[in-house]
Amino acid sequence: MNGAESLVKTLLACGVDTCFANPGTSEMHFVAALDRIPGMRCVLGLFEGVVTGAADGYARMAGKPAATLLHCGPGLANGLANLHNAYRANTPMVNIVGDQSTDHRPLDAPLTADTEGWARPVSVWTRTVTQAASVGAAVAAAVQAARAAPGGVASLILPSDVCWNPGGEVAAPLAPIPVPRVSPTAVQQATRVLRSGEPTLILLAGSALGEAALSHAHRIAAATGARLMSTTFNARVARGRGRFHVDRLPYVGKVARDTLAGIRHLVLVGTAAPATFFAYPGQSSRPYPEDAVVHVLARPEEDLGEALAHLCDALDAPPVQVPAAPAQSQEVGRGALSSESVAQVLGALLPEQAIVVDEAATFGRAFYPGTRHAAPHDWLNLTGGAIGSGLPLALGAAVASPGRRVVALQADGSGMYTLQALWSMARERLDVTIVVLANRKYAVLLHELANVGATPGKTALDMLDLGNPDLDWVRLANGMGVEAARADDVEGFADLFAMANRRSGPFLIELVV
Amino acid sequence: MNGAESLVKTLLACGVDTCFANPGTSEMHFVAALDRIPGMRCVLGLFEGVVTGAADGYARMAGKPAATLLHCGPGLANGLANLHNAYRANTPMVNIVGDQSTDHRPLDAPLTADTEGWARPVSVWTRTVTQAASVGAAVAAAVQAARAAPGGVASLILPSDVCWNPGGEVAAPLAPIPVPRVSPTAVQQATRVLRSGEPTLILLAGSALGEAALSHAHRIAAATGARLMSTTFNARVARGRGRFHVDRLPYVGKVARDTLAGIRHLVLVGTAAPATFFAYPGQSSRPYPEDAVVHVLARPEEDLGEALAHLCDALDAPPVQVPAAPAQSQEVGRGALSSESVAQVLGALLPEQAIVVDEAATFGRAFYPGTRHAAPHDWLNLTGGAIGSGLPLALGAAVASPGRRVVALQADGSGMYTLQALWSMARERLDVTIVVLANRKYAVLLHELANVGATPGKTALDMLDLGNPDLDWVRLANGMGVEAARADDVEGFADLFAMANRRSGPFLIELVV
Incomplete structure (x- = not known):
């Protein structure tokens, strides 16, 4: 078994069965292996930005990583902008980047580039494999890293010789990295803040925007009078009729500051303290009042639903119903597009x-x-x-x-x-x-x-x-x-x-x- | 004068009067300055790969750098693949990359990325400016670096505050960095090799493929029996009727090795020793015989035309005429496209x-x-x-x-x-x-x-x-x-x-x- 075959088999063993691809010469052994080993759905993108963005969209909905297949440093580079977006979305993804063979790289042939250096800023895990026997284990580690909460981009760089050389070994999936326990201290602190009656905003992000977590958040809000809001740009929000709703933190700094005027406490659930998208001369980069106190209920890598559930319990917050939606007209308007x-x-x-x-x-x-x-x-x-x-x-x-x-x-x-x-x-x-x-x-x-x-x-x-x-x-x-x-x-x-x-x-x- | 105005004025003072652009919010002060200060031709590209590739094509023909205008790390990232090509072409270019303001960057707003880290592998010069008063001097240094032989990509990263802050100072153009003198030892060594009568290939690249340099190369070849060839992929070659011709080193490794079989000496003019484009199992990554001796007549940053002229003189090579072209039929064929x-x-x-x-x-x-x-x-x-x-x-x-x-x-x-x-x-x-x-x-x-x-x-x-x-x-x-x-x-x-x-x-x- 060559390295490429161990790559395909280990991906499949780890539950990665979809690959968005734009291959090149250095990936031909991988392509040939995909032909021989059934089970991987391959989707061609005609540009690498399509490939990485599609893997992001896939994982947001599937809840598990897809693989990408990219060609050398420049192929990766074409996908970086959407990898940046995926990195910000905490999307699980396994980048497979083919590259110059180990002996060929020092000769500095035209396509040689700093593949690993470009990958690292958008990756939670980066590795360049140097022998065929290590490919399987590296794939299993990449999938494990990509799936570690809250999810992230793992970039595996494979020189072409590690794919064509014999000695490939299939690796078994690695045990999931445990999700950090919710901190009782953080729950106690949030409880104290919410019981104080001072104006408080609970800012939700990531998996706190799933249906069950939102329901807990609304119980807390109803019991304490706290306001709920989500971060401005979210990977995925469950919403619509019959579901709890939260507004988003406004994009425009001034609007956000007006909206959050008077807030004394921010309780963060799965996000860092918010900053405005850009800075402007003479304007604060923070959308909340300067004297507001920031508290962390749970960090992005913790179980956000559990943290909200614990907070519900601590506050003894009673269940709430989704407010009835106003009758939605199926009639649509007429006239100009606005x-x-x-x-x-x-x-x-x-x-x-x-x-x-x-x-x-x-x-x-x-x-x-x-x-x-x-x-x-x-x-x-x-x-x-x-x-x-x-x-x-x-x-x-x-x-x-x-x-x-x-x-x-x-x-x-x-x-x-x-x-x-x-x-x-x-x-x-x-x-x-x-x-x-x-x-x-x-x-x-x-x-x-x-x-x-x-x-x-x-x-x-x-x-x-x-x-x-x-x-x-x-x-x-x-x-x-x-x-x-x-x-x-x-x-x-x-x-x-x-x-x-x-x-x-x-x-x-x-x-x- | 704000930093952005000093940027535009210094670019113009340094002879950079064309800007390929895809701006974003952090570049709005630059855009506003371009409105106020006449003289810069701005060409919009709807994707940054268009912008950087166009700046490459511009400089190859104009013989001087254009500016690019790119938006933050991801905007730069979208242009990296064509910056890689420009880097390999030794194309002079001045990248202007707007970025998060100095105080805003630590807040890690969504668009924040490792702009400088992404730029460095494709740049001969990289700098992040931290105050408005330094913008002009940095621009002059960037243009100087871009124009230093053989030419290169200079990347100037401008946090938005250095553009909007007052205190900008226009800088005068810096003196060109002197082109290194051709080494008399290298010329003597090449003379010895070419007089030996042993099978020799002169491999030409970069400015050695201009019209005058090619004429010198052909005098040398005619006087010594050496073969001439260019590298496979060249930024610009002057060719056609009435001009001296050289074949390119074949792309396919096997074909190249067959073509160069029997060569005892390689004389390099403006290029490193050639490698095949990719590696293949069991095949050499060098297209020339293992026992061939590699000699450097001139490195890419030297004056390649002068090196060839000196070699002509040392060999006392008589002038040669461009061979008459066969009568070129203006008739075109019929039938299938091949x-x-x-x-x-x-x-x-x-x-x-x-x-x-x-x-x-x-x-x-x-x-x-x-x-x-x-x-x-x-x-x-x-x-x-x-x-x-x-x-x-x-x-x-x-x-x-x-x-x-x-x-x-x-x-x-x-x-x-x-x-x-x-x-x-x-x-x-x-x-x-x-x-x-x-x-x-x-x-x-x-x-x-x-x-x-x-x-x-x-x-x-x-x-x-x-x-x-x-x-x-x-x-x-x-x-x-x-x-x-x-x-x-x-x-x-x-x-x-x-x-x-x-x-x-x-x-x-x-x-x-």
Whole structure:
């Protein structure tokens, strides 16, 4: 057995049976091994940013890692932005990066690069294997590290000779790394704070946004008067009709500071103390009052649901019911497309158990509040601010979730970063409805330019405007085998959205907004 | 004056007047400064791989650096693969990477990443500036480092506060770093080797492939019987009718070893001793005989033209004439598209002073030999093996070279990596003819899979085949505002190619091969 075969067999033994791939020469022994050993579903992406973003979306829904297959340092580099997003999402993932053979690397052939150096900042675990016999054990360790709570990116770099050499050994899965126990002291401290009656915000993140954890959080809030909020950008939130809701911490620093004015305590559940997304001259980088005291109920790697349950017990908080939703109109509006009118359509027509992938950026401001009472769904956000995650996330979520509709709400500027994902959706015949919000500008940057006190002149506009020429998303989608249509009013959108969600396979709707 | 204004003014003072950009929030003060200070041509790319590849193509033709404008670590990361190619091409370039403000970075907001760590492996110079007063001096040092022979990528990381803070100071250009003198010992040693009469290969790279240097190399070869060859992948070669020609070192290791069999001496001019592109089990990583002796006439940072001129003098090599070219038929063939038939069309119809960007991969095997006697032109290659450089290089070369036609010979799989470059070509109305060679597979990898002794099964084919669904490059181009047409025979291609080259603005031809 060569190293590549031990790689495939150990991945399968560890429960990793899906591989998003863009292979190259140094990975051909792995590809050949995949042919010989059944059981791995391989999905080709035409760019590595698609590959890593899809593995992120897959793991958010499957709750277990996919593998990626990347080619040398530059192939990894192309995937780094979405690895950054996955790192910020605490997504479990196993990167397999093929590289120059051990003897070849010192010769500095053209494709040689600092693969390990590039991988390390986005990885919780990084290793370069140097012999075939070690491949299996390294794979098992990578999967273990990726799955260790709260989850993370493990990067395994395999010089081509360790794949082609004989002596490969399949490794058994390693025991999961135990989740750290919830600290009784932290629960006592949070209990004291919540009983004080002082204005308190409980900030939830990660697995604290699952259905059961949210229910505990709402018991605590109801019993103590504390406010609940989630972090701004979350890997996955269970929401919709019949589920407990939390608002998100506002993105804009000033709005967040206004919202949190008067808060005396922050209780953190699975997140660090929040910072604004960017800094601005003369403005605080913290969205909460300077004199607020920050308490940690549980760190990201702890069992957040258990911590909330213990806090419920300590507070003796009685059960609560999900408030009845207002009757949701199935009627949709008419007329011009606006964030609110599109949100109304989404709220009314979102399919049951849809998976919403949100990279809608500025135009999407009304979408999250507007879908609060929609059919039950999961909401996946861009987590690390590296745009271009939406379409790949949708691809991966759809691979992980047959039978559920994926709805990708996609800003046009961000969508152009990784539009190659559309082709993989077509090839895999995935049930994805893509809604491109074509405002034909980097709208967020026009706001930011105004924030710095500038009136945009021609040079600035040329860098922030995506018109001239207009992108034609219908042709772009068709060019990659995805059917598509355009709408420029609410009725047109509602008709297309309802139709697209009933279809089998992907469909793209370009909203000219 | 704030830091951003000193940045723009110092760049202009140092002769950097073109900026390929994809800005974000942390760069808004730079964008605002560009509005206030005239003189910088800004070209927007819809993905950072377009931005960095375009800056590479620009500098290869302009002979001076462009600036890039990139947004934080992930924006830089998206540009790394083409920075790797630029690093391998010794291309002068000044990366401006905006980043989190100095006080904000420790708060680890979502977009915070290891910007400097990612930049360093592809940069000859890297600096993070920490105060506004230092920005100007850092820019001047960056330009100096980028322009130091043989040229390199300088990466300047600017936290947003150093751009918005007052106290910026414009710096004067720094004196160029002197080019190291050619070593008389090295010239004497090469003279001895070449006079020995033993089989010798002179391997040329970098600026040794300019017109004057090639003429000296041919005088040496004619006087001594030495063979001449260039490295396989070159940043820029002056070639065509009326110019001296050199073959390239073959890409395939076995072919290269056969070609160099019997060589006793290698004389290196501007390159390290060659290695094969990849390693293969049981094969040498060196393309030359084990017992060949390697001599260095000049290192990449020396004046290669001067070294060859000194060697000419030492050998008393008489002038030589460019051999008369065979009469080049303006007739083109008929029938099926093959590498040879397409090469014949290119040879016959390439416009005078065309700039050819070659990322044609497997299907392009006949293009370089087939255009040897075409109208005089420059030939730009993918240098670092990180695919996705072709369309961005063409964009940048066209920005640098108004009045010259750029012909991009583009494999389909590689073209999909950075297809967003088409939009920038349309926006800037650049005279680029793009020929997409649509074989609808990663053909090079099918060869490589055969090399490892495997017959591709379904899993492998699914990862190496770009059909299902077929990409439609005409629609993809149209979707980004570029006119396009398809040809499936030689006559059709010749007609379209001649028409496209006479047009103003970009035109894409999809060859279904």
